[in-house]
Amino acid sequence: MNRFGDATKLKIAAAVVLAFALVPFIPGVLDHYVFFYLFLVFVYVVLAQSWNIVAGYTGQISLAQHAFFGIGGYTTALIATTLFADGGSYFNPLLLLGSGVVAALFACAIGTPLLSKLAGDYFALGTLGFGEIVRVILIKGGSFTGGSGGVSMSPEPFDTLKPHYWVGLVLAVASTAGVYALARSRLGLALMAIREDPIAASASGVHVLRFKVMAFGAGGFLAGLAGSLYAFYVFSVSPGGFVNLTWTLYPILMCVMGGNGTVLGPVLGAFVMTAVFSAGNIWLPGAHPIVSGALIILVMLFMPNGFLQARSNRQAAKRPQGEAVATSP
DSSP, X not given: OHHHHHHXXXXXHHHHHHHHHTGGGXXXXXXXXXXXXXXXXXXXXXXXXXXXXXXXXXXXXXXXXXXXXXXXXXXXXXXXXXXXXXXXXXXXXXXXXXXXXXXXXXXHHHHHHHHHHOOHHHHHHHHHHHHHHHHHHXXXXXXXXXXXXXXXXXXXXXXXXXXXXXXXXXXXXHHHHHHHHHHTXXXXXXXXXXXXXXHXXXXXXXXXXXXXXXXXXXXXXXXHHHHHHHHHHHSEEOHHHHSOTHHHHHHHHHHHHHOTTSSSHHHHHHHHHHHHHHHHHHHOTTTHHHHHHHHHHHHHHHOTTHHHHHHHHHHHHHSOTTOOOOOOO
């Protein structure tokens, strides 16, 4: 019965992905704001899943996703303007993956000393400090990083948003599928054991530091991919545009509102919160931070575990006592 249920869910997911993949062929959609909104959702899904792996499944609150996002964007821009100065960098898959790998290496390098010494709020502050260090280095980097003005790539390859849309969709689906596989693997069980009780996990044979660093590196990799994709959209990276706390705080809000530590929670949160912020920018340019803040407060008060967890709790309350409870997606 469970296998049939999983197969049905996968078929529904494949149909939804196919529907999104066909959106660019709808007449007039390329000139509609909804098309850009979906692209932005895909970027936030990748970022939200990167934080979800670190915090939702491992229990480590990271405030450095904007740093890895910026590292990914800068890696793409610097390589594109040096090694690929004559062209050939536009959505080069090796450049995209390489930008993610560079961000992951930075994550492992900074995560190892931080995770070996710090936990909880202290680890969060340490990652926030790392983000500030990255921002200052980029500003003071001189001609190499372009200083506060950043690095600009040639916008000549840009003709339509369709490549960005499809690449964003692939990355969003791949990151979500990766979290889905992680949640059902032995590695995922080890990460969740660390989240619940690191001491008990260590006593059971789990190498806590190694798994924490692996999760932190995976989160950095996804954030770097998102930064690389966004760099190809704006064709210019700068400390103010890429190493901005917005790229950390928004994904956190999306995870919390959708359901932290679930597969689909960050996806749902990305769709909802991006719509809220986009609508606020259009219709309430001066007051949308107030409206968004009020919405966040209401959700935290009445659904502190997110939409999906709230739904699961309601279903569990209606279920007869003793009946098996299914896990959240």
